[in-house]
Amino acid sequence: MNDSTQALERLATSDYKYGFVTDIEQETVPPGLNEDVIRLISAKKEEPEWLLEWRLEAFRYWLTQPEPNWVRVHYPPIDFQAISYYAAPKQKGDGPKSLDEIDPELRRTYEKLGIPLAEQAMLAGVAVDAVFDSVSVATSYKGKLAEKGIIFCSFSEAVREHPELVKKYLGTVVPYRDNFYATLNSAVFSDGSFVYIPPGVRCPMELSTYFRINASNTGQFERTLIIADEGAYVSYLEGCTAPMRDENQLHAAVVELVALDNASIKYSTVQNWYPGDAQGRGGIYNFVTKRGLCKGRDSKISWTQVETGSAITWKYPSCILRGENSVGEFYSVAMTRDYQQADTGTKMIHIGKNTRSTIVSKGISSGHGQNAYRGLVKILPTAENARNHSQCDSLLMGDQCGAHTFPYIEVQNPTAQVEHEASTSKISEDQLFYCKQRGISAEDAVSLIVNGFCKEVFKELPMEFAVEAQKLIELKLEGSVG
Amino acid sequence: MLEIRNLHATVEGREILNGIDLTIRPGEVHAIMGPNGSGKSTLANVIAGRDGYVVTEGEIRFDGKNLLEMAPETRACEGLFLAFQYPVEIPGVANLYFLKAAVNAVRKYRNEPPVDAMDFWELIHERMELVQMADSMLKRSVNEGFSGGEKKRNEVFQMTVLQPRFAVLDETDSGLDIDALKVVADGVNALRGPERGFLVITHYQRLLDYIVPDYVHVLVNGRIVRSGDKSLALELEEQGYALYNEEPGRARRVAA
Numbered sequence: 001m002n003d004s005t006q007a008l009e010r011l012a013t014s015d016y017k018y019g020f021v022t023d024i025e026q027e028t029v030p031p032g033l034n035e036d037v038i039r040l041i042s043a044k045k046e047e048p049e050w051l052l053e054w055r056l057e058a059f060r061y062w063l064t065q066p067e068p069n070w071v072r073v074h075y076p077p078i079d080f081q082a083i084s085y086y087a088a089p090k091q092k093g094d095g096p097k098s099l100d101e102i103d104p105e106l107r108r109t110y111e112k113l114g115i116p117l118a119e120q121a122m123l124a125g126v127a128v129d130a131v132f133d134s135v136s137v138a139t140s141y142k143g144k145l146a147e148k149g150i151i152f153c154s155f156s157e158a159v160r161e162h163p164e165l166v167k168k169y170l171g172t173v174v175p176y177r178d179n180f181y182a183t184l185n186s187a188v189f190s191d192g193s194f195v196y197i198p199p200g201v202r203c204p205m206e207l208s209t210y211f212r213i214n215a216s217n218t219g220q221f222e223r224t225l226i227i228a229d230e231g232a233y234v235s236y237l238e239g240c241t242a243p244m245r246d247e248n249q250l251h252a253a254v255v256e257l258v259a260l261d262n263a264s265i266k267y268s269t270v271q272n273w274y275p276g277d278a279q280g281r282g283g284i285y286n287f288v289t290k291r292g293l294c295k296g297r298d299s300k301i302s303w304t305q306v307e308t309g310s311a312i313t314w315k316y317p318s319c320i321l322r323g324e325n326s327v328g329e330f331y332s333v334a335m336t337r338d339y340q341q342a343d344t345g346t347k348m349i350h351i352g353k354n355t356r357s358t359i360v361s362k363g364i365s366s367g368h369g370q371n372a373y374r375g376l377v378k379i380l381p382t383a384e385n386a387r388n389h390s391q392c393d394s395l396l397m398g399d400q401c402g403a404h405t406f407p408y409i410e411v412q413n414p415t416a417q418v419e420h421e422a423s424t425s426k427i428s429e430d431q432l433f434y435c436k437q438r439g440i441s442a443e444d445a446v447s448l449i450v451n452g453f454c455k456e457v458f459k460e461l462p463m464e465f466a467v468e469a470q471k472l473i474e475l476k477l478e479g480s481v482g
Numbered sequence: 483m484l485e486i487r488n489l490h491a492t493v494e495g496r497e498i499l500n501g502i503d504l505t506i507r508p509g510e511v512h513a514i515m516g517p518n519g520s521g522k523s524t525l526a527n528v529i530a531g532r533d534g535y536v537v538t539e540g541e542i543r544f545d546g547k548n549l550l551e552m553a554p555e556t557r558a559c560e561g562l563f564l565a566f567q568y569p570v571e572i573p574g575v576a577n578l579y580f581l582k583a584a585v586n587a588v589r590k591y592r593n594e595p596p597v598d599a600m601d602f603w604e605l606i607h608e609r610m611e612l613v614q615m616a617d618s619m620l621k622r623s624v625n626e627g628f629s630g631g632e633k634k635r636n637e638v639f640q641m642t643v644l645q646p647r648f649a650v651l652d653e654t655d656s657g658l659d660i661d662a663l664k665v666v667a668d669g670v671n672a673l674r675g676p677e678r679g680f681l682v683i684t685h686y687q688r689l690l691d692y693i694v695p696d697y698v699h700v701l702v703n704g705r706i707v708r709s710g711d712k713s714l715a716l717e718l719e720e721q722g723y724a725l726y727n728e729e730p731g732r733a734r735r736v737a738a
Contacts (some may be wrong), residue, residue: 368610429533434570437530438584438640439558439591448583454576 035059038187041086041328045156048163058176064150065180067105071137071343072372072404073312075285083219083250085188116336141205149198152207155223158194165196170229173256173293181252182289185221189254192222206462208237219250228263229297233265237465253288259322261296262318268461272310272471280339283311290317294326302329306469307342308476316374318347321355328357331457335476336369345375350383359390360456365401372404379416387415394424447474483508483679484611489540498524503681504647509676513690514683515715516701517723522683523567526652529566530612531557546720559591563646565637572624577636590646601715609642613669637668645673650681655689667692687719702726718737
C-alpha cells in the first residue's frame with residue numbers, strides 16, 4: 001500500500017466538534033410509549049381535540065405496523081419502549097416572551113454552535129427557529145416577517161395561533177399511514193417549524209431551523225410544514241447537531257412542503273448529527289420522511305441536502321409533481337466514513353402534464369462507510385411529456401467502503417423521456433500525484449478533489465450554507481495527511 | 483542545480499533506468515531524446531517522485547539537497563515542476579482555483595502569505611496572453627474535456643504561473659500542431675533565464691527548433707548513450723536510434 005492510499009485510510013480521525021452536552025434542567029417524560037404519553041405530550045402543548053385524535057389514530061395504526069426491513073442498513077432492533085418521547089428545557093413561569101428572556105445556558109449552547117440567537121448578531125438575512133430537543137426555544141425576525149404576512153414560528157405555536165392552516169395541510173403530503181417512522185412521528189411529534197408564505201410574496205430572507213438534540217435517551221420527532229401560496233417563494237435551510245453519546249438516538253422527523261400555483265420552495269439541509277465514534281458506537285439514527293407536493297401549476301420544489309452526520313441516514317426527500325408544468329429537483333451529497341451507513345435518494349412522482357424533474361446524487365464513502373442511492377422515478381399515465389434526468393455518482397476512498405445504487409424507473413406514459421446516468425470512481429493515484437506535483441499536500445488534494453466532485457450540488461446551496469458545507473466536508477476529510 | 487548520479491530505477495520490478503549520470507546547471511536547457519521504452523518518462527517520474535517508481539541505486543541532488551528523500555509536494559514547493567505527458571482531469575475543480583491552490587501551497591511552504599488577489603489576477607492574464615489561452619479555460623474544470631493540445635497548453639500555462647526553478651517537460655510536444663508547438667516553446671523561452679534549468683524530453687527534433695537546447699542526450703535502454711549539442715538532434719532525426727539499440731556497448735559518453 002502506498003502513501004496516498006494510507007492517507008485515505010486514515011480519514012477516520014477528525015473530531016466531532018458539536019459533541020458537547022448542555023447542562024440544563026430538563027423536563028423529560030419517562031421512557032415508554034402508550035396512549036397516556038401521547039395525551040401528555042398533547043396536553044403539554046395545549047392542543048385542540050382534533051389533533052390529539054389524529055395522534056392517537058396514528059399511534060393505533062403504528063401498533064399494527066412492522067418495522068421496515070427493505071433498507072440497506074444494519075442495526076440492532078430499536079426498543080421503542082426505552083425511548084423518552086418528550087424532553088424540554090424547564091421553563092420558569094410562562095416561558096420566554098422574547099429572545100431576551102431565553103435561558104442564558106441555552107443561548108450559550110447556540111452561540112457555541114455558531115447560531116447566535118440575538119437578531120443583531122445573526123447572519124444578515126437569515127431568520128432562525130431554534131429547536132432544542134422537543135421544543136422550539138426561539139424564533140427570530142418574526143416581526144419583520146409578519147409585516148409581509150409571512151408566518152414563521154414553531155409548530156406548537158402554529159397549532160395555537162393558526163389552527164385553520166395546520167388543519168388544512170397537516171398530513172396532506174405525508175399521511176400518518178405513510179410509513180412506519182412517519183406514523184410514529186405523527187403520534188408523538190413534539191415541535192418543529194411552520195412556515196406560511198402568502199400569495200405573491202417573495203420571502204425576503206432565508207428561513208432556517210437549527211435542530212439540536214441534547215437530552216440522552218430521547219428521540220427527536222419534529223414536524224415541519226411549509227406552505228407557499230400562489231406565486232410565493234421561500235428558501236428554507238435546516239441544520240442539525242447532537243452531543244456525542246455512546247447509545248444510539250432516534251431522530252424520526254417529517255417534513256411536508258406544499259407549493260400552490262406558480263409557487264417555489266427551495267429546501268436545503270446540512271445534516272451533521274453525531275455519527276458515532278470510529279468503532280461505530282453511538283450516533284443518531286436519522287430516519288426521516290421529507291416530501292413536497294407541487295400542487296399548483298408551474299410550481300417548483302427543490303431539495304438540496306448535504307448529509308455528513310448520523311450513524312444511519314434513511315431519507316428520501318421526494319416530490320409529487322401534480323400541477324401541470326411543475327418542477328421537482330433533488331441535489332444530494334451523502335458522505336459516510338468510519339461505520340456510518342446512508343441509504344438515501346428521492347422519489348419523483350410525475351402526475352401532471354409537462355412535469356420535469358432532475359436528480360443529482362453524489363455519494364462519498366470512506367473507511368467502512370456504506371452509501372446507497374435509492375431512487376424512484378414514476379411517470380403516471382396522466383403525465384404527458386414528462387421528463388426526468390438522473391445522475392448518480394459515487395466516489396470511493398479506500399477499499400473497505402461500499403457504494404450501491406438502486407434506481408427504480410416506472411414509466412406508464414409513452415411520451416415520457418427518462419434518462420439515468422451513473423458512475424463510480426475512486427480518487428485516482430494520478431489525480432493525487434498531479435496535485436502533489438503542483439505543491440498541494442495529499443490532504444488538501446483529497447479535499448480539493450472531493451469538493452470538485454460535490455460541486456454540482458454545492459452550487460445549489462445558498463451562499464453561506466455552501467461555504468459551511470465545504471468546510472464540513474473538509475473537516476470530515478481531516479486526518480488524511482500523507 | 484540538478485545532479486543525477488548512477489541512477490537505477492525499477493517499475494513493477496523491471497529495471498528501466500540503468501545508471502544515468504546527468505548534471506544540469508542553472509540557465510541550461512537539456513533535451514533528452516530516445517526511442518519508445520528507453521526510459522525517458524521514467525526519468526521524469528523518478529525526478530518528480532511518483533509512486534511506483536523505485537530507485538534502487540544512485541542519487542539525485544537538487545541544489546545540493548537529496549531530492550529522493552523529499553515527498554513529491556516538497557519537491558514541487560522547492561521549485562521542481564513536471565509538465566505531464568498525460569495531464570490529469572479533476573472534475574468540478576476550476577482551473578483558476580486549482581492554480582491558486584498550487585501557488586498558495588508553494589507560498590505557504592516558503593512562509594509567505596497567500597497571493598494577493600489583484601497580483602494573481604494580473605499574473606494570470608499576462609501568462610494567458612503568452613500561451614494564447616482563452617479566458618473560458620480558467621473557469622473550466624482542470625483539463626476536463628480539454629483537447630490534447632489544450633491540455634498541453636494548460637501545462638505550460640501552469641508552469642509560467644508557478645515559475646519553477648527547474649522544469650521537466652515530458653513529451654509536451656507530442657500530438658501538437660506547429661502553432662501549438664510554438665506556444666509551448668514561447669512559454670519555456672519566456673521563463674528561460676540564468677537561474678532556471680529545463681529538462682525537455684522529446685521524441686522529435688522539431689521542438690528543438692523552437693526551444694534551442696544547450697545539450698542533447700540520447701537515452702537508450704535506460705542509459706545515456708551519447709551527449710552533444712543541438713546538432714546531435716538533427717543527426718538523430720536523419721539516422722534514427724537503431725544504431726544505438728544494436729550496439730549499446732559502443733556508446734560514447736560525453737560529459738555534459
